[in-house]
Amino acid sequence: MEGAWEIAFVLFQVWLSIVVGLIVLPAMFGVSLGFTDIYIKVLVKTLEWATLRIQRGQKEQPTLPSQSANGIIEKDDGSMEEEIGELRRSHPKNLAGGDFTMCDAFYFCKKGIENIVEDQVTQRFTSEELASWNLLTRTNNNFRYISVRLTIIWGLGVFIRYCILLPLRITLAVIGLSWLVIGTTLVGLLPSSNAKNWLSDLVHITCYRICARGLSATIRYHNKENRPKKGGICVANHTSPIDIVILANDGCYAMVGQVHGGLMGVIQRSMVRSCPHVWFERSEMKDRHAVAKRLKDHIADKTKLPILIFPEGTCINNTSVMMFKKGSFEIGGTIYPVAIKYDPQFGDAFWNSAKNNMVSYLLRMMTSWAIVCNMWYLPPMTRQDGEDAVQFANRVKSAIAHQGGLVDLSWDGGLKREKVKESFKEEQQKMYSSMIVGLDCHEASEGPV
Amino acid sequence: MGSRASSLLREEDIEEIKKETGFSHSQITRLYSRFHSLDKGENGALSREDFQRIPELAINPLGDRIINAFFPEGEDQANFRGFMRTLAHFRPVEDNEKNKDLTSGEPLNSRTNKLLFAFRLYDLDRDDKISRDELLQVLRMMVGVNISDEQLGSIADRTIQEADTNGDMCISFSEFIKVLEKVDVEQKMSIRFLH
Numbered sequence: 001m002e003g004a005w006e007i008a009f010v011l012f013q014v015w016l017s018i019v020v021g022l023i024v025l026p027a028m029f030g031v032s033l034g035f036t037d038i039y040i041k042v043l044v045k046t047l048e049w050a051t052l053r054i055q056r057g058q059k060e061q062p063t064l065p066s067q068s069a070n071g072i073i074e075k076d077d078g079s080m081e082e083e084i085g086e087l088r089r090s091h092p093k094n095l096a097g098g099d100f101t102m103c104d105a106f107y108f109c110k111k112g113i114e115n116i117v118e119d120q121v122t123q124r125f126t127s128e129e130l131a132s133w134n135l136l137t138r139t140n141n142n143f144r145y146i147s148v149r150l151t152i153i154w155g156l157g158v159f160i161r162y163c164i165l166l167p168l169r170i171t172l173a174v175i176g177l178s179w180l181v182i183g184t185t186l187v188g189l190l191p192s193s194n195a196k197n198w199l200s201d202l203v204h205i206t207c208y209r210i211c212a213r214g215l216s217a218t219i220r221y222h223n224k225e226n227r228p229k230k231g232g233i234c235v236a237n238h239t240s241p242i243d244i245v246i247l248a249n250d251g252c253y254a255m256v257g258q259v260h261g262g263l264m265g266v267i268q269r270s271m272v273r274s275c276p277h278v279w280f281e282r283s284e285m286k287d288r289h290a291v292a293k294r295l296k297d298h299i300a301d302k303t304k305l306p307i308l309i310f311p312e313g314t315c316i317n318n319t320s321v322m323m324f325k326k327g328s329f330e331i332g333g334t335i336y337p338v339a340i341k342y343d344p345q346f347g348d349a350f351w352n353s354a355k356n357n358m359v360s361y362l363l364r365m366m367t368s369w370a371i372v373c374n375m376w377y378l379p380p381m382t383r384q385d386g387e388d389a390v391q392f393a394n395r396v397k398s399a400i401a402h403q404g405g406l407v408d409l410s411w412d413g414g415l416k417r418e419k420v421k422e423s424f425k426e427e428q429q430k431m432y433s434s435m436i437v438g439l440d441c442h443e444a445s446e447g448p449v
Numbered sequence: 450m451g452s453r454a455s456s457l458l459r460e461e462d463i464e465e466i467k468k469e470t471g472f473s474h475s476q477i478t479r480l481y482s483r484f485h486s487l488d489k490g491e492n493g494a495l496s497r498e499d500f501q502r503i504p505e506l507a508i509n510p511l512g513d514r515i516i517n518a519f520f521p522e523g524e525d526q527a528n529f530r531g532f533m534r535t536l537a538h539f540r541p542v543e544d545n546e547k548n549k550d551l552t553s554g555e556p557l558n559s560r561t562n563k564l565l566f567a568f569r570l571y572d573l574d575r576d577d578k579i580s581r582d583e584l585l586q587v588l589r590m591m592v593g594v595n596i597s598d599e600q601l602g603s604i605a606d607r608t609i610q611e612a613d614t615n616g617d618m619c620i621s622f623s624e625f626i627k628v629l630e631k632v633d634v635e636q637k638m639s640i641r642f643l644h
Contacts, residue, residue, distance in 0.1 A: 109515060117480065
């Protein structure tokens with residue numbers, strides 16, 4: 001019995017030293033031993049093979065539906081005026097510009113049914129559908145049993161992911177986070193000086209590098225010359241909490257967020273000892289002026305790290321960029337936009353906070369194949385004269401969407417949980433009213449606009 | 450999209466829906482995925498709230514009337530068969546022989562049935578007549594607060610006057626069809642479903 005414990009202990013020591021020696025230490029010095037690259041290459045080859053097998057299987061059994069990542073329907077993009085105008089042209093009566101016809105309802109009806117079948121908003125809050133299966137059960141929508149070989153590979157994949165990769169990744173995560181807490185607390189004991197800042201940066205970056213290895217993250221950075229500078233605000237599209245790890249792997253940022261309890265709270269408190277982050281109490285968040293003031297003070301101090309903000313306010317599924325809340329764009333200062341695009345083939349990074357809590361989300365992350373993403377640093381932007389915060393926010397959003405190949409939407413990410421505002425419906429009604437009574441619809445009512 | 454959504458739909462059901470509506474196999478499975486993703490309560494049927502959760506539909510002035518079309522008289526739940534039957538009205542009209550096999554008479558996506566769908570948008574109490582009152586209510590939905598009662602009333606009166614041929618101050622379905630006989634209903638009330 002004793003012997004078994006001793007052997008287990010020795011094995012554990014060997015395991016730990018391998019992990020530290022081959023992964024943690026190189027990570028701290030930013031050196032790559034190339035394991036991840038080889039792993040990714042092998043993975044790509046395997047997935048390509050799997051895709052071919054599935055396609056062959058589909059050809060042999062035509063009853064299997066073919067997966068297509070395209071939409072279900074093809075929509076017309078006409079405006080209300082165009083579409084209703086067309087409807088009325090085929091009406092026999094000679095209408096004198098404006099007026100009501102019963103076929104006007106066809107326009108609203110068709111648009112409504114189109115939106116029931118496929119709409120632009122609700123699809124952003126669930127994971128993206130893949131064009132071909134990547135051997136993870138969670139993305140298996142319509143792929144049924146194809147062949148014995150494929151099932152064996154899938155089974156092997158499950159074993160590798162759960163029994164080899166998962167323990168490894170959990171070890172790394174634990175090491176990384178403990179290092180962060182201990183390191184920042186130690187650095188916090190030092191008096192303020194350049195050395196302290198340098199050490200603080202070092203501790204933060206090494207922790208994030210270890211965490212990145214813990215997710216088998218392969219990140220490609222583009223346009224590093226546009227990296228955010230001190231006193232600026234870094235703005236990025238939000239897909240998951242992992243965005244922070246991805247961003248912080250290549251630079252040091254001051255985080256902004258709500259104060260949490262529990263483990264997160266411990267991490268937050270120790271982080272703030274070594275360098276100033278901006279943590280808000282829940283009550284403070286309601287007061288927009290207090291929030292704005294604290295952020296303004298932070299960026300006014302040019303020795304402090306650039307702030308990292310996600311203006312969407314919630315996680316979106318990385319196929320689109322939704323409305324940027326104007327708060328961060330009213331503070332002034334230089335905005336450094338960053339576009340992040342994940343490759344869904346290797347693992348779905350999106351955190352569906354309605355469906356998964358943080359722990360089950362991290363578990364899914366650690367049992368995915370890998371996280372592969374591209375990050376583009378965009379040239380800095382400032383608010384121009386005659387441009388208000390909302391227009392500025394939209395300009396930055398378009399730039400990020402364009403770079404990342406994402407759809408640019410004006411819908412609010414908050415629609416994930418809340419209902420849409422009545423004012424949008426009123427806009428539609430107003431537009432239609434002006435078509436019935438001509439341009440002077442205001443003469444008819446004094447109602448609220 | 451649910452990961453097990455398609456396995457809840459049996460082959461026999463798909464075949465029946467195919468016969469009834471004319472949708473293809475892959476279209477049915479894709480629409481089932483959509484149905485499943487809208488069904489937040491995961492009870493195999495959609496409620497009115499499930500539809501209201503689609504923002505673009507919630508801001509549609511006739512949104513409530515369109516949602517109502519999915520629910521049979523007096524019911525609060527729309528199952529998948531009903532969902533597909535309603536959507537089938539919007540399939541483009543084809544003139545191949547397939548449609549003639551349907552035992553229920555005219556296919557769901559014929560010109561007449563499309564017009565019937567639109568007629569029912571106006572006919573609030575389902576009594577097969579559009580009264581002045583009903584027309585006013587629907588008009589009010591479409592224009593909101595932007596037009597006065599008097600003006601709206603005169604628009605309604607004029608519309609009924611043009612359409613009403615038998616003098617009962619209501620628009621029946623045949624009068625409705627007559628007024629819109631030159632409108633390209635086939636194109637305007639059809640949606641291009643892919644594959």
